[in-house]
Amino acid sequence: MTDAVRAALRAQRIEVPSWAYGNSGTRFKVFAQPGVPRTPQEKIADAAQVHKYTGVAPVVSLHIPWDKVDDYAALAKHAEDLGVRIGGINANVFQDDDYKLGSVTNPDPAVRRKALDHLLECVDIADLTGSRDIKLWFSDGTNYPGQDSIRARQDRLADALQAVYERLGDGQRILLEYKLFEPAFYTMDVPDWGTAYAHCLRLGPKAQVVIDTGHHAPGTNIEFIVAFLLREEKLGAFDFNSRFYADDDLMVGAADPFQLFRIMHEIVSAGALDASSGVNFMLDQCHNIEPKIPAQIRSVMNVQEATAKALLVDAAALDAAQLAGDVLGSNGVLMDAYNTDVRPLLADVRQEMGLDPDPMGAYARSGYFEKIAADRVGGQQAGWGA
Numbered sequence: 085m086t087d088a089v090r091a092a093l094r095a096q097r098i099e100v101p102s103w104a105y106g107n108s109g110t111r112f113k114v115f116a117q118p119g120v121p122r123t124p125q126e127k128i129a130d131a132a133q134v135h136k137y138t139g140v141a142p143v144v145s146l147h148i149p150w151d152k153v154d155d156y157a158a159l160a161k162h163a164e165d166l167g168v169r170i171g172g173i174n175a176n177v178f179q180d181d182d183y184k185l186g187s188v189t190n191p192d193p194a195v196r197r198k199a200l201d202h203l204l205e206c207v208d209i210a211d212l213t214g215s216r217d218i219k220l221w222f223s224d225g226t227n228y229p230g231q232d233s234i235r236a237r238q239d240r241l242a243d244a245l246q247a248v249y250e251r252l253g254d255g256q257r258i259l260l261e262y263k264l265f266e267p268a269f270y271t272m273d274v275p276d277w278g279t280a281y282a283h284c285l286r287l288g289p290k291a292q293v294v295i296d297t298g299h300h301a302p303g304t305n306i307e308f309i310v311a312f313l314l315r316e317e318k319l320g321a322f323d324f325n326s327r328f329y330a331d332d333d334l335m336v337g338a339a340d341p342f343q344l345f346r347i348m349h350e351i352v353s354a355g356a357l358d359a360s361s362g363v364n365f366m367l368d369q370c371h372n373i374e375p376k377i378p379a380q381i382r383s384v385m386n387v388q389e390a391t392a393k394a395l396l397v398d399a400a401a402l403d404a405a406q407l408a409g410d411v412l413g414s415n416g417v418l419m420d421a422y423n424t425d426v427r428p429l430l431a432d433v434r435q436e437m438g439l440d441p442d443p444m445g446a447y448a449r450s451g452y453f454e455k456i457a458a459d460r461v462g463g464q465q466a467g468w469g470a
């Protein structure tokens with residue numbers, strides 16, 4: 085079993101977001117940090133550090149227009165030269181003044197057209213970067229009862245999604261992300277997994293749901309959603325992060341490592357950890373007060389630890405206990421795995437991969453931060469929330 089566990093841990097792939105490396109903050113304040121990237125190229129260079137020290141984060145998501153460049157093929161080559169590649173393309177229809185009353189669900193057809201054109205531009209960019217995933221998150225919604233027709237907005241959303249779906253090339257897919265609230269507070273047009281699932285079901289097999297772990301009501305059983313969508317073959321990706329209260333975008337696993345383990349147990353037990361499953365394990369976080377690159381390294385390590393524990397679940401014993409109705413026995417099997425310290429195993433696996441067993445220490449000793457802090461003075465790109 086250990087050889088298979090080690091092989092699965094070596095093969096694990098986690099996609100990191102370009103926006104995690106730029107300055108970010110809340111509506112109250114953005115605390116600028118020294119050395120943050122000034123260009124998409126520098127964001128990719130920072131993301132490459134995470135892969136250099138973890139060995140399992142070779143893919144970087146872009147966010148358009150934050151990462152807009154003149155030559156996407158050159159950007160993809162830049163990534164490859166650094167040992168990583170460009171992953172999902174994230175649309176942004178939430179920061180333009182025109183989108184105050186919504187983007188694709190706006191009552192004004194001219195605004196809807198503008199938003200749809202941006203979504204189609206993201207597919208064009210995915211063509212150029214060779215990306216499979218076009219990730220769509222809509223901040224669209226309403227703040228007051230009566231503000232707009234809930235049903236009409238669903239019709240507008242469906243029309244826009246259908247247009248993007250028809251534009252998709254071979255091997256591409258829509259990843260539709262839901263969010264319970266914020267920035268709209270009365271209705272979001274894609275508020276929950278059921279809405280996202282229903283739209284993706286209507287669209288077809290190239291439309292999948294993204295589960296952002298910060299996008300649910302407190303107490304939501306996220307692993308149930310994971311298991312259900314896996315069974316329906318409609319789980320496309322995660323936007324991993326941690327929350328204490330809302331969409332806090334904190335380091336994944338930092339608030340509730342047990343929940344992350346339960347999520348990864350559903351993934352492992354469904355055979356969905358392997359890349360062939362099509363599930364994309366992405367991070368979607370903002371590091372407002374902590375150093376960006378180490379925070380991403382820690383996040384990747386947290387996902388690795390939850391995954392390692394999930395891989396250690398004695399599936400045969402669990403199955404037998406479940407079928408026997410042995411409540412304490414089945415729970416005990418799961419808890420035995422969760423309570424296993426997997427850090428020595430992961431340190432071993434890193435050494436097998438030719439890596440330092442301590443990614444955080446190795447990065448800290450590398451001098452990379454000191455170099456970028458000295459080199460990158462001025463003109464820092466604003467990131468998410470800035």
Ligand code: AOS
Pocket residue numbers: 147174175219221261263296323331368468
């Ligand atoms: C917004 O809350 C969503 O989590 C988005 O996925 C994310 O913040 C970013 O816009 C990337 O799509």
Ligand code: ZN
Pocket residue numbers: 221261296323368
């Ligand atoms: Zn997200």
Ligand code: ZN
Pocket residue numbers: 263296298299331368
């Ligand atoms: Zn979010």
